[in-house]
Amino acid sequence: MRGDAGRRPAPPVRRRLVPYGFLLPAFVLYAAFMLFPIARAVQLSVYEWDGLTLGTFVGADNYLAVVTDPQLREAFVHALVLIVFFSLLPVAIGLVLAAVLNRAKVRGLPFFRTVIFLPQVVAMVVVAVAWRQIYAPDGSLNTALRAVGLDALARPWLGDYTWSLPAVGFIGTWVSMGLVTVLLLAGMSRVPAEQYEAARLDGAGAVREFFAITLPAVRGEVTVALTLTIIAALKTFDLVYVTTGGGPGTSTTVPSYEVYRRAFQLGEVGMAAAVGITLMVLIFGINLVVNRVGDRTT
Template sequence: MSVATPGAHTVAGSGPPGNRRPAEADRRKPHLLRPQGYTWILPAFVISVGLIYYAVGYTGYMSTLEWNGTSPTSTSVGAANYVQAFGDPIFWKAIRNTAIAFVFTFVLQTGLGFVFAAMLHSRPIAGNVYKVVLFLPVVLAPAITAPVFRQIFAADGQLNQLLSAIGLGGIAQPWLAQPSTALWAVLVIMVWHGTGLAVILYFAAMSQIDTEMLEAAEVDGAGNMRKLFSIILPNVKGTTTALATLTAIGVLKIFDIPYLVTVGGPNFATEFLGTMIYRTSILLGQVGYASAISILMLVLAIAMGLIFNVRRHRDGKGA
């Protein structure tokens, strides 16, 4: 017969493992990954892997062929299409136009977007109306606005009529019909389309700045311009980097505006990689060569994305 020792208490879980309660034993078991979440990500996974990456891989395969896109037979040419691209002056003109477009649109869109966002933060009368007006070009389809701009920049269009009315008729010219001005006219349209997005992003970034910081600067005697460039601008540096990334990828795949306005002309003055791929594959029937240009454009997009991503991380660590 066992005698209970005075003062002895039985503690849950302190006995032999076989006497522990099931709930406590379950808590000590490692939790296994449950596959319920896979059901939700499976459609997106199938689409991205089965459609996007398959298309990229198939495009890479076609870039090694000489094929017109309709013939049942094709000829393998290896890397000949890539060699042809690097020796094609039109390809390098498209690269040059892309670089010019990036610098021009990034400088103007970010500059105008920053200024307009700062003005909207001063709470002007009918500020919401200004936001709608500035953002409206972003949601307008280029197919709608292209005929309007073709008319504006025509030899007898509204721009030349305005210049003549204010005494500057001497500089009036057919803006879209000559290589020296066609590219700049297209870039102005691109800036008009994209500035609204920069305004909204900068406005959202400025809304996150601590107001106490601005109030402290006012107490120290800082004026509006001093606060704008010494406090607000450094605090929206991440937004500027994001806009640079979006602009770089956007100009690489731009197609609709230059094609609808100038069809890549005159004399390939407004040729971009997107318009060159369309013209080469659809109009000329050189699908293999167009596929090689597509792969080169993809490599450029990935490289620029990595560069800006590394820069963003460095800026974040520096901050």
């Protein structure tokens, strides 16, 4: 007891806190280029304004129109359909492709990763122009179909009311697949080889290895891939603008294209702002759910 009483108390642990002064410049930039434009868009969304004359306060009427206007509802449905092409299909294909490449240990894998990632470094406008030529009535796709005797399948893909949206979506699949595959390959390369060797000694086949070892190891990468590709699907504009311009009719309109059309062609700036804010909330909500589910499974 005497020995304990004679000891000096341990000095308190000092935690190093980051001074707010270091965060202030970053916050100022973030506020100037992100928070202020969003706040301004929210303000404009409650006005009926053509961009030139004085605006009229209409409250939530613009947001009600987003829900009740059939063309705007159709645009949001098209955006949700594009999620299948931009996100779900690339993730499914990328998982299989990355698993095969990782298991087979293909020679020249760095070169293959570079080639498959190439669509990500090409401007989307360039990609859209190239695919517009491929989909043209006399383009390479219809030429190839006629060459193998499938003339009945040839059609003006971007001018067909049924196939125009899937045709645009397939471009998104082609663009996103490289990013997803490279991302998943990076995650699979971190899995210890001993786990696969142990599974093979236990008699596990390729499919069982995939579901028992590979897929659980890359759930974080899958979540990131879903987040990035869903954002790309919902905010796509340049691809639709260059390939179809929202047509034929309104069969390929998407919310971001409606923002452009209503703000700069129809002079409905308030309505365009309301569509943009609604789209932002939708993107945030879907990705919040994806990340919550991803966090629970990792």
